[in-house]
Amino acid sequence: MFSFLVPDRRCHADPMFWITVFFAGLVLLVAIIFFSYLIFESMPIWEQGVWAFLTSVEWEPAEDIYGAGAMIYGSFIVTTLALLFALPFALCGAVTASEFLSPRTRLVFKGAMEIMAGAPGVVYGLLGAALLSLWIKDFFGLIDGATLFTAGILLGIMILPTIMTLAEDAIHSVPGEYRDTALSLGLTPLQAFLKAVAPRALPGVIGAVLLGLGRALGETIAVMLVIGGLDIVPSGFDLFSPGQNIPSKLGREAAEAIGSGLHWNALLALGAVLFFGTMLLTGAGSWLLRRNKV
Amino acid sequence: MNRKMRDNILRGIIYLTAFAGMFMMVAVLWEVIQRGWPALSLEFLLQPSSNFGAEGGLLYQTLGTIILMAGAVLIGFPVALGSALFQTEYVRSEQVKTFFRAIIFSLNAVPTILFGLAGYLFFGVYLATGVSWLTGALILAIMILPTIQASIQSAIECLPEKYREVGMALGLTPWALARRVVLPQCWYGAVTGALLGLARAAGETAAIMFTAAAFSGATWPRSFADPVPTLQTHILVLAQDSADAVSQTNAWGAALVLLMIVFILILTSLVVRSRFSMEAQR
Numbered sequence: 241m242f243s244f245l246v247p248d249r250r251c252h253a254d255p256m257f258w259i260t261v262f263f264a265g266l267v268l269l270v271a272i273i274f275f276s277y278l279i280f281e282s283m284p285i286w287e288q289g290v291w292a293f294l295t296s297v298e299w300e301p302a303e304d305i306y307g308a309g310a311m312i313y314g315s316f317i318v319t320t321l322a323l324l325f326a327l328p329f330a331l332c333g334a335v336t337a338s339e340f341l342s343p344r345t346r347l348v349f350k351g352a353m354e355i356m357a358g359a360p361g362v363v364y365g366l367l368g369a370a371l372l373s374l375w376i377k378d379f380f381g382l383i384d385g386a387t388l389f390t391a392g393i394l395l396g397i398m399i400l401p402t403i404m405t406l407a408e409d410a411i412h413s414v415p416g417e418y419r420d421t422a423l424s425l426g427l428t429p430l431q432a433f434l435k436a437v438a439p440r441a442l443p444g445v446i447g448a449v450l451l452g453l454g455r456a457l458g459e460t461i462a463v464m465l466v467i468g469g470l471d472i473v474p475s476g477f478d479l480f481s482p483g484q485n486i487p488s489k490l491g492r493e494a495a496e497a498i499g500s501g502l503h504w505n506a507l508l509a510l511g512a513v514l515f516f517g518t519m520l521l522t523g524a525g526s527w528l529l530r531r532n533k534v
Numbered sequence: 535m536n537r538k539m540r541d542n543i544l545r546g547i548i549y550l551t552a553f554a555g556m557f558m559m560v561a562v563l564w565e566v567i568q569r570g571w572p573a574l575s576l577e578f579l580l581q582p583s584s585n586f587g588a589e590g591g592l593l594y595q596t597l598g599t600i601i602l603m604a605g606a607v608l609i610g611f612p613v614a615l616g617s618a619l620f621q622t623e624y625v626r627s628e629q630v631k632t633f634f635r636a637i638i639f640s641l642n643a644v645p646t647i648l649f650g651l652a653g654y655l656f657f658g659v660y661l662a663t664g665v666s667w668l669t670g671a672l673i674l675a676i677m678i679l680p681t682i683q684a685s686i687q688s689a690i691e692c693l694p695e696k697y698r699e700v701g702m703a704l705g706l707t708p709w710a711l712a713r714r715v716v717l718p719q720c721w722y723g724a725v726t727g728a729l730l731g732l733a734r735a736a737g738e739t740a741a742i743m744f745t746a747a748a749f750s751g752a753t754w755p756r757s758f759a760d761p762v763p764t765l766q767t768h769i770l771v772l773a774q775d776s777a778d779a780v781s782q783t784n785a786w787g788a789a790l791v792l793l794m795i796v797f798i799l800i801l802t803s804l805v806v807r808s809r810f811s812m813e814a815q816r
Contacts, residue, residue: 244630246624251707254708254709261624277656332555355804363793365773366786370785430541460647465773465774491740494650514648515648
């Protein structure tokens with residue numbers, strides 16, 4: 241029955257063994273409780289119809305009508321904008337660091353990126369609310385700077401170092417022989433990168449991007465402060481309209497809905513959708529990154 | 535156009551774009567430093583805040599952040615260490631290892647706001663800890679658990695097989711092997727894990743904003759049931775009223791203090807990792 245453990249009978253008399261079993265069990269228990277809580281608490285909403293909940297844009301807690309459409313749309317738009325904004329900078333930075341910097345400079349660069357990647361979301365939130373939204377308001381002549389566009393750009397800046405450092409890892413892990421072979425055939429360093437290294441690094445780079453997107457999708461505070469907080473799907477893909485994404489909705493309404501009936505169930509259903517999204521992105525992302533390493 | 539020229543132009547574009555990206559990062563730092571620096575002074579750090587946080591200092595906010603992050607690591611670290619050792623030292627089956635890895639992985643993918651939602655109801659309501667620093671520390675402990683465990687586990691998995699083989703040849707029990715061979719070689723993984731965990735907990739706002747933090751008036755917690763003010767929520771509140779100049783200065787000051795706490799923790803973890811991981815693999 242316990243054949244999955246190391247075959248050493250002395251373990252069973254060792255209290256330290258049981259302590260580690262206890263802690264591992266605790267982690268397992270936490271995960272099980274959390275995931276089943278998410279499923280069971282959102283059940284009342286799913287029973288009313290999954291598709292209706294996902295597509296309806298009406299969210300009226302006073303009348304117990306809940307539709308996630310506006311939030312899902314907002315999350316999608318904001319994450320896509322963040323990706324489009326961050327991608328060129330992150331990829332060029334990763335290529336420069338991996339292929340053209342001296343090993344020492346590269347380490348300093350990587351360290352700086354890893355530190356920046358840990359900067360708290362609320363600091364970005366402050367930057368967004370106090371500076372970026374004002375700049376965007378003045379630059380595009382808007383009435384209010386809190387828009388989907390602002391949130392997307394802010395998130396793009398935020399996930400830039402994360403994507404850069406992970407993509408750099410993926411590019412750098414391509415064995416040196418590929419570069420040497422290409423160079424010995426007379427290719428320039430850049431051609432060697434484009435023709436020999438880039439195709440090998442591509443899955444890992446995509447993985448890095450997906451992990452960054454997972455982070456962007458789940459970010460609450462920075463988005464909450466600049467997105468405007470209006471549960472609408474603006475007509476004609478208007479990016480300069482206030483909107484709402486899932487985490488921001490959760491952050492705004494959790495305190496008033498705590499424990500109370502269908503409103504709480506609806507928030508947890510939103511949470512379940514969000515978790516499904518981040519799980520998909522980070523799952524695919526780290527699968528690609530790991531495959532790259534082998 | 536010969537290929538050398540095309541090469542140089544393309545390289546120029548790549549360098550410029552990379553530079554623009556770097557410039558943005560520097561600009562982010564620069565804005566926070568330039569706006570936060572005027573607010574920083576000894577009084578600012580050592581005075582309690584007044585007028586709903588718009589004036590005065592940061593004493594209790596900083597203490598609150600430290601209490602929450604220290605509490606989270608004190609609770610989360612033993613669990614992560616025990617669970618990591620169980621998986622690396624006692625489990626033999628690859629399937630079981632993969633299963634545990636998937637669990638840790640999916641916990642790591644959970645958006646932090648969901649820990650706030652679920653944690654509040656579980657700890658705050660069912661276990662009756664209420665809106666308090668204890669609830670916050672417990673939620674943050676779960677949040678940083680995957681960070682700490684992944685760090686410990688990856689350090690242990692980097693240990694060359696020969697160390698283990700020597701230990702086993704001496705007839706050590708699995709625990710003696712862990713204690714005498716694995717931990718002395720891989721302690722840096724535990725240290726970097728704890729530091730990264732501290733940094734993550736210090737920077738987290740969404741999970742604690744309605745579970746552990748009080749926005750004004752609260753001071754030093756006198757019991758397990760007291761909420762604490764924190765730097766994160768302090769910044770959040772001040773960021774929302776952007777009209778008042780004094781409160782904006784305070785917000786930037788708080789942001790700079792928080793940023794410095796987080797950066798110092800991550801920097802230390804990077805230094806520890808790069809210095810000692812090489813030693814272990816020699």
